[in-house]
Amino acid sequence: xxxxxxxxxxxxxxxxxxxxxxxxxxxxxxxxxxxxxxxxxxxxxxxxxxxxxxxxxxxxxxxxxxxxxxxxxxxxxxxxxxxxxxxxxxxxxxxxxxxxxxxxxxxxxxxxxxxxxxxxxxxxxxxxxxxxxxxxxx
Amino acid sequence: xxxxxxxxxxxxxxxxxxxxxxxxxxxxxxxxxxxxxxxxxxxxxxxxxxxxxxxxxxxxxxxxxxxxxxxxxxxxxxxxxxxxxxxxxxxxxxxxxxxxxxxxxxxxxxxxxxxxxxxxxxxxxxxxxxxxxxxxxxxxxxxxxxxxxxxxxxxxxxxxxxxxxxxxxxxxxxxxxxxxxxxxxxxxxxxxxxxxxxxxxxxxxxxxxxxxxxxxxxxxxxxxxxxxxxxxxxxxxxxxxxxxxxx
Numbered sequence: 001x002x003x004x005x006x007x008x009x010x011x012x013x014x015x016x017x018x019x020x021x022x023x024x025x026x027x028x029x030x031x032x033x034x035x036x037x038x039x040x041x042x043x044x045x046x047x048x049x050x051x052x053x054x055x056x057x058x059x060x061x062x063x064x065x066x067x068x069x070x071x072x073x074x075x076x077x078x079x080x081x082x083x084x085x086x087x088x089x090x091x092x093x094x095x096x097x098x099x100x101x102x103x104x105x106x107x108x109x110x111x112x113x114x115x116x117x118x119x120x121x122x123x124x125x126x127x128x129x130x131x132x133x134x135x136x137x138x
Numbered sequence: 139x140x141x142x143x144x145x146x147x148x149x150x151x152x153x154x155x156x157x158x159x160x161x162x163x164x165x166x167x168x169x170x171x172x173x174x175x176x177x178x179x180x181x182x183x184x185x186x187x188x189x190x191x192x193x194x195x196x197x198x199x200x201x202x203x204x205x206x207x208x209x210x211x212x213x214x215x216x217x218x219x220x221x222x223x224x225x226x227x228x229x230x231x232x233x234x235x236x237x238x239x240x241x242x243x244x245x246x247x248x249x250x251x252x253x254x255x256x257x258x259x260x261x262x263x264x265x266x267x268x269x270x271x272x273x274x275x276x277x278x279x280x281x282x283x284x285x286x287x288x289x290x291x292x293x294x295x296x297x298x299x300x301x302x303x304x305x306x307x308x309x310x311x312x313x314x315x316x317x318x319x320x321x322x323x324x325x326x327x328x329x330x331x332x333x334x335x336x337x338x339x340x341x342x343x344x345x346x347x348x349x350x351x352x353x354x355x356x357x358x359x360x361x362x363x364x365x366x367x368x369x370x371x372x373x374x375x376x377x378x379x380x381x382x383x384x385x
Contacts, residue, residue, distance in 0.1 A: 037366050048356075084369075090380070109355070112354050112355045
């Protein structure tokens with residue numbers, strides 16, 4: 001029979017679980033921030049038009065070009081929001097509105113050169129924010 | 139030689155420099171509520187013996203001229219007109235005035251007018267095939283108001299060969315003529331020549347929108363870049379902090 005008290009075993013279990021949770025959260029911070037940075041790079045290449053997915057007015061290529069330009073800042077916002085959220089959670093603080101608004105401005109600011117891309121990105125960001133706000137309320 | 143009363147050289151031309159300002163609406167109305175013509179160069183002068191107010195202003199695209207005068211109601215002719223006959227440069231020789239623009243009233247009591255653009259060839263006024271610029275007039279009580287806009291630095295296209303090409307930074311002689319019968323030049327009753335100076339465009343005042351947007355986009359991407367570097371540094375710092383706490 002074990003001579004270790006029951007309370008001590010429970011404490012060790014809780015501690016192990018917390019370490020495991022922290023490890024998971026930390027890994028999530030790293031992975032999501034890597035994805036965020038990748039989408040930032042894609043957005044930089046396409047929205048500043050260093051790269052262009054556009055061949056002689058071809059409609060399909062134009063749509064793909066538009067999709068990349070819109071999707072990249074949206075995914076940047078999504079991954080960076082998750083990453084910063086987890087990062088702050090590890091530090092024991094919640095993600096507040098100031099950081100969200102700053103992230104929102106930095107995401108939509110990537111699309112200033114094209115009014116169509118800007119409009120779609122703006123709507124997309126509002127939808128993402130509304131979604132996260134609503135699931136929190138539920 | 140022509141035998142009408144139009145003045146082509148009196149040796150004492152009044153000079154007026156066009157000020158930059160917001161383009162007025164060419165409708166024969168000086169709208170004080172929108173402070174139309176507020177930046178114009180304004181002089182009080184005479185067309186022969188008719189006292190007139192002459193206002194001149196410009197934008198980067200157009201030259202604007204307004205002439206206003208008062209006549210007792212009974213003295214307004216039902217076919218009153220006001221015209222600008224423009225010289226090819228600052229020369230006041232008759233043959234150099236080859237572009238004429240008129241606001242001609244058809245029925246002054248109902249303020250019905252038409253804008254006419256002529257090419258003047260040896261005192262013969264020939265209707266332009268394509269009109270350039272705009273003109274409008276309005277008579278209210280004793281007062282007549284005439285407004286004109288003439289393009290500056292715009293290329294002469296087909297049909298506009300009879301128009302004077304107004305260039306930035308140059309002076310042009312304008313014969314301003316008032317008349318009572320729609321016959322040119324015989325209907326001209328009073329006229330005088332004014333030298334109008336056109337300024338060079340104000341490039342420095344207008345920052346194109348695309349330059350502003352490009353700069354903002356570069357700024358946003360730079361901020362994100364700096365933020366990412368700082369964030370990665372903070373993540374690694376957090377890792378060592380967590381390890382220290384576990385230890």
